[in-house]
Amino acid sequence: MKSLGSIRRDFAPWNDPNAKPYIQFDNVTKKFGDFTAVNNLSLTIFEREFFALLGASGCGKSTLLRMLAGFEEPSAGRILLDGQDLRGIPPYRRPVNMMFQSYALFPHMTVENNIAFGLKQEGMAKPEIEKRVAEMLKLVKLEQFAKRKPHQLSGGQRQRVALARSVAKRPKVLLLDEPLGALDKKLREETQFELMDLQQELGLTFVVVTHDQEEAMTMADRIAIMDKGEVMQVATPAEVYEAPASRFVAHFVGNVNMFEGKVAERSANTTRITGATGAQIVVDNASDTSKGADIIFAIRPEKIKVSSKKPADAVNALEGEVYDVAYLGDMTVYHIKLDDGQIVRASALNAARVTEDPLTWNDRAWVSFRPDAGVVLTR
């Protein structure tokens, strides 16, 4: 069976037409004065999903999260949670909890009191609170820090307290605003997997806001890519990467080479594209393009093969010269300047320690790729 990307997904309610959406944004608009932060946005999130809102700062992703938490009310449209319209419900009555980017730990309370805060507001009995707090401390491995105040903890420990506090009430939905933004790289990678495990263990719906595409790709079941208050694409990480819906998405996630051109010919199975500078590219049939249409052919660097001779069986092969090479250890990145002037980025995994056919600056080189290696974009 063929599949986009390298992971088979068994959890995919978004492909099931009978699945009931858990969180629903219906034509939601949010304006701050003249500025439109969120523009007529619709989105559905399913129960137990790990959903990521990905975008540059100011794209409206945090506003979306704050509307879900109840700190902002939509200017228009409605938000449904488990079938219930959230309009007018204040944050302290919503069955969602949020983990803040700054962690927002109460500085005058110990770790255990921070975690117990939400439970006390619920009026939970004292022995039960103690039990739940102990359980949460164990979950985030902070048992011996229960009596400390937040300023007596390291950054990673604070992050875990914030997490424990926000899941202590067993919310229906956990909102995470840049949950790993303040951690250093190594800790961030570890914590990504911890978060995923935690989500599985608790069976909660997670909505995470991030500007870090790697973080979103690692953790999320689906990603919504946002720009200027609108959703550009909602899809699994593999779809976002392998089948971006637009130029913006292709550019935003990962590296990409773009060839502008026109559809020259369509046959039963393949489409031939003439690049703006004359390059001829043959791709597997792209839907909804007709002959003569202006299109963009996008291809990821790792799907391009670089060689010193033209591969005999290549459908698509373009000639050029090595412009730049960078050896990164796990892979090597080539910048090839094609004879028509366009620079193509290609990366090759260094699967072996010894290279048979090494290239260097100013060598003649061929770039080649399969007909199914790239995508045709119409916008």
Add this chain to the structure above:
Amino acid sequence: MNTTWSRFNVTSIVLGFAFLYLPIVLLIVFSFNESKLVTVWGGFSTKWYVSLFHNQGLMDATWVTARVGVISATVATVLGTLAALTLTRYTRFRGRILFSGMVFAPLVMPEVITGLSLLLLFVAIGLDRGFFTVTLAHITLTMCFVAVVVQSRLVSFDRSLEEAAMDLGATPAKTFFQITLPVILPAIVSGWMLAFTLSLDDLVIASFTSGPGATTLPMKIYSQVRLGVTPEINAACTLLIAVVAVGVIIASIANKRREVQRQLDEQAAQRG
């Protein structure tokens, strides 16, 4: 850094401190003077302190001052904190600039004018001058100082703390009393202390707004001095200085301890 003391440095420090503290030192020294003549040293004695405690007028004035100070500082702290909250939280209401200007104007208003205008007001509305009017006047005077102190703390207050509390189910009122208030409490306490100190040493406004039976300590001292300085007054002032100095020293030691503890905690956290 240069650790050697040049002659110039030493001279300027000695002169500077002499300028600041010589009058006070003189006052303290002469409060222990045996002689009744203020400027002639007649030997060491504490008799003026004893007679001070038998001077009913001075003791009454001290009691009035303490009560005015505590009541006015407390009311001013409540009002000043509310004003500071309004000014930092509601940044867009109509007339905000006018409001903040009016809150802070008493900071720079000459005391004579504040005192005179309050006097005119009290006379106009037929309020008998006395303990109540001095207290009211001191609330007016000190509220803006509290507002300034509390506002400077609120500006750096992380609003997401309040959002987190509400997110966890606390109503706005609970959020204020369980989160906001405890976090800004140190600023509120220093605002109160500032208000109390201002009320304690105010002479001008008290003179305008006080009436018979509500003479404050500064007023009493000033009126006695006009009849000639007695060593008793020196003793009273020395005690006043001692009270203020002890307060300042306790506050700074507590502050220093907190700072040191905090640094140790942070180092411990760094080590994990």
